[in-house]
Amino acid sequence: MPSPASDRIRQEWLRRVEAEYRSSAITQQLTLWLTQLGASPDLIRDGLRISDDELAHAELSFATYAAAGGTDAPRLARETLGVAESGDGLEADIVRTTVDVFCLGETVAVPLFRHLRERCTATEARAALDRILLDEVRHRDFGWTTLEWLLAQPIATDVRAQLDRELSLYFRRLRNAYGRVRATTDVTEEEAAWGLMAPHRYAEIVDRTWERDYEPRFRKLGVDARNAWEAGVG
Numbered sequence: 138m139p140s141p142a143s144d145r146i147r148q149e150w151l152r153r154v155e156a157e158y159r160s161s162a163i164t165q166q167l168t169l170w171l172t173q174l175g176a177s178p179d180l181i182r183d184g185l186r187i188s189d190d191e192l193a194h195a196e197l198s199f200a201t202y203a204a205a206g207g208t209d210a211p212r213l214a215r216e217t218l219g220v221a222e223s224g225d226g227l228e229a230d231i232v233r234t235t236v237d238v239f240c241l242g243e244t245v246a247v248p249l250f251r252h253l254r255e256r257c258t259a260t261e262a263r264a265a266l267d268r269i270l271l272d273e274v275r276h277r278d279f280g281w282t283t284l285e286w287l288l289a290q291p292i293a294t295d296v297r298a299q300l301d302r303e304l305s306l307y308f309r310r311l312r313n314a315y316g317r318v319r320a321t322t323d324v325t326e327e328e329a330a331w332g333l334m335a336p337h338r339y340a341e342i343v344d345r346t347w348e349r350d351y352e353p354r355f356r357k358l359g360v361d362a363r364n365a366w367e368a369g370v371g
């Protein structure tokens with residue numbers, strides 16, 4: 138039985154509730170855009186199911202926060218719950234969100250949550266991470282399936298040109314979100330039991346995901362991502 142949770146543990150799980158709301162909202166937005174583009178009902182249903190998964194993750198994260206002794210409501214920054222239209226057109230917004238949020242974000246989420254779950258023994262936290270990890274594999278696959286579909290459409294040339302222009306920006310954003318902390322302070326046993334991980338581990342996992350997932354998956358779709366990755370490192 139893990140010892141009672143610290144304030145840091147509560148804050149992290151409350152932050153995760155907000156992040157899951159954001160994931161649901163962004164997926165709802167992308168799914169609406171795919172509907173407007175006339176994507177197949179199968180792909181649209183996959184998107185709807187993911188939006189619902191993210192709400193389940195929010196509920197499980199909130200249950201963990203409450204079990205850890207938290208009593209506040211999550212702070213939702215409503216302007217961050219969704220993706221604003223860029224003005225570049227429907228197709229460009231779909232490509233950007235698919236690749237940035239799903240091919241990059243949901244792909245690295247799989248090993249991230251696997252590591253968070255590794256030493257996690259607190260009952261509610263473990264239940265949340267079990268479900269989240271199971272779902273993230275399907276969310277990752279949705280991203281790569283959608284990109285593959287986009288590259289099989291008449292707009293494929295535009296999609297490739299957009300990736301040439303923007304992929305380095307997505308990689309840089311990802312590394313800014315996860316990859317900048319190199320200080321090696323580990324979390325406590327208690328924090329690990331509640332599903333937290335040392336900040337520097339995030340950077341290591343992003344680097345490993347480049348080798349194991351990003352490079353080979355982009356290459357399989359005829360996208361040479363190496364320059365974008367190198368540019369995103371700087």
Ligand SMILES: [Fe+2]
Binds near residue numbers: 191
């Ligand atoms: Fe999630």
Ligand SMILES: [Fe+2]
Binds near residue numbers: 191246276
């Ligand atoms: Fe997800």
